[in-house]
Amino acid sequence: MGDPLRVLPAGTSRPDLKEPEPRRALRGRAADCYHPRPGEHQEAGSTGMRVKRPTSFDIAELAGVSQSTVSRALRNDAMVSEDTRQRVAQAARLLNYKVDVNARNLRSQKTNTLALLLYEDPVTSQSLINPFFLSMLSSITKASARRGYDLLISFQQSSDDWSADYAASKRADGLIFLGYGDYLRYVDKISRLDEVSTAFVTWGPVVPGQPGHFIGSDNVHGAREGVRHLIARGRRRIAFLGDISEHCPEFRDRYRGYVEALGEAGLPVIEALYADAAASEEVGHQAILDLIDREGPIDAVFGACDLLAIGAMNGLRERSLRVPEDVAVVGFDDIVAAPFTSPPLTTIRQDTAAAGELLVENLLRLIEGRPIETTQIATSLVVRGSCGGR
Amino acid sequence: MGDPLRVLPAGTSRPDLKEPEPRRALRGRAADCYHPRPGEHQEAGSTGMRVKRPTSFDIAELAGVSQSTVSRALRNDAMVSEDTRQRVAQAARLLNYKVDVNARNLRSQKTNTLALLLYEDPVTSQSLINPFFLSMLSSITKASARRGYDLLISFQQSSDDWSADYAASKRADGLIFLGYGDYLRYVDKISRLDEVSTAFVTWGPVVPGQPGHFIGSDNVHGAREGVRHLIARGRRRIAFLGDISEHCPEFRDRYRGYVEALGEAGLPVIEALYADAAASEEVGHQAILDLIDREGPIDAVFGACDLLAIGAMNGLRERSLRVPEDVAVVGFDDIVAAPFTSPPLTTIRQDTAAAGELLVENLLRLIEGRPIETTQIATSLVVRGSCGGR
DNA sequence: CACTAATGGTGCAACGATGCAATCCGACCA
């Protein structure tokens, strides 16, 4: 292999020999890039003949540099002169070159992808009925896009068990868990995840004694503020709608806020004014009917989420109770529809944009080994018509 | 580095050296699988020391077969004896082996991933305000999961231009376009896509003269049925709410259905009863107020989507008009909230489950080069309270 | 003027699977 070099006379001819196909020896295929290779299957898919995609070799050849340099130039690595970078960029544009992410991922052991795992409500088997999650989904998508990460989305059926596989098979660099529903099973999976030492974050309140990084709104504070507002407007018999079982720790925290606000004001917590209710309009509707029929008049409702509050408003209307004159209503979330109910819904707003941002930010911190700083999102009271003015 | 070999006497010791680790020569790393390699960075991420993942080599060694056989066994390829398959499966389980999808994708030139591209409303810069799309998203996710495909999701900002890159960089095998909004720009992108010969499907009515595979509901038929229903209930002055510009060909088709139904019944199409309205509750609300104030009494509203119909109902209530006694209302979509409005909304149901299924099915057909058969989803009238009973 | 240092670039070996040609091994048949 060293032979030709040794045989040649010292001077002129060496550069000549190399000139015509300097890089061919490397892999012996740089040249046949624009027409399909002879032996290969020339057509694939429905579209008939498909031209071979250019690789970094082709760019290298066209730009007159080595393939490694192409790689570094396109990734804006250091150690490439501006001139070369330009030439490479232009060659890439010319051939319409796009890196093969699979090759890149394989080599770099990084996917630049996050996986969003959405838990499905085991009862309704509907996921994301709650528009709140839609907001979250949207903001998470944007947050990860902004950081140059792709987002894989997966609705987890409660039966399957492959949440960890996304990371294990190197499909994603990190995982985001999102969803109400079967919280316990979900926590169970998370703990298994931890064994695999996979980066992940979870939307929801901290579950004590569980591993993992929880990020959520300040539910206690938010609910307290909402109930305070009702009390300040003179309401005394305030119903609470929402499932506060262990399945739904967020609602549980909101109930704590409700209790605290009552306590502050020296009002009793009347057990009977609590109604267990899963997060849906329908359930809220029914729950408030039952509660009224059972317990008699109330003058306010605090819904653990907007859907429940909206359902309650519909139920109240059915009993010819006026909102807010007879019964004031406050919700939680500030879903997109909240301003458009009639009357418009007063609610505790969760800042989904900030939440998505923080989930992604913290996940990336975990991935990169940087420390996490914030884990809580502030809520804010949004006063509209349903709570009895201003 | 070669030194030790050269120093050895010729005879006995060399074969000895080779025997104990027959596969080591192949890549020289099968053995050091369970502890991190000496020179390598032993910790990554926040979790500290990370153990090297097992590869198919390790499985091969443990199962006593070749690496190729492992691959075939795990993919349930033919030509593997049941016995070997078992051994391999067990070895894989034992080492907690997971294929590296990047390696697989690179080699097989297939990603087993679909990309869902959602268009963002350029006006509100909110995506997916409409719960209808949420339903679609959910069903698409499920449909692709059912077929073993992952789903990459991306909200396309109207400014960027990289829709095609998902396929071009081999991130996804096919593309699904979904979204209202900037339909024209979107079609423009699609045509560019076609040049790249990428498999893709689009949710929406066929745009004549445009390439691509459009899949959608039978909007004309659905709307016609809805309006017929109103006419059959004695309504005559029926308003139409919805933007029928070229941006929104779906609404345009629904308007056609509206016109046809009126025509069938010998009723005039009163231009003034049409109100241009983008798909949102707020807009529907305002539009109906304007229309009533301008044109006087009407006895029915056909909303081009449920959000518009719901907005209209709220507006009517504001003017103290009763639904359905004074004004009957029919929507289009059957979003999750439709049964819970008051009164419950009569609407034309789009079968999102079937739609998601068909989008994915047809996309896979394109990818695999099989012919497409169906492209339309049937709609159905769902009668509830808002249209004046049964 | 030999000497580092810094800069820009090259060449090769991974990364971890899959596809294909080659081989091996009974069994079956003449």
Next chain:
DNA sequence: TGGTCGGATTGCATCGTTGCACCATTAGTG
């Protein structure tokens, strides 16, 4: 007994990048 047939398996090249060790050139320094 030799031939051949087909199922099961092996070996190796390959996919298109990136990381790393190394080289060449120029500038700066004692």
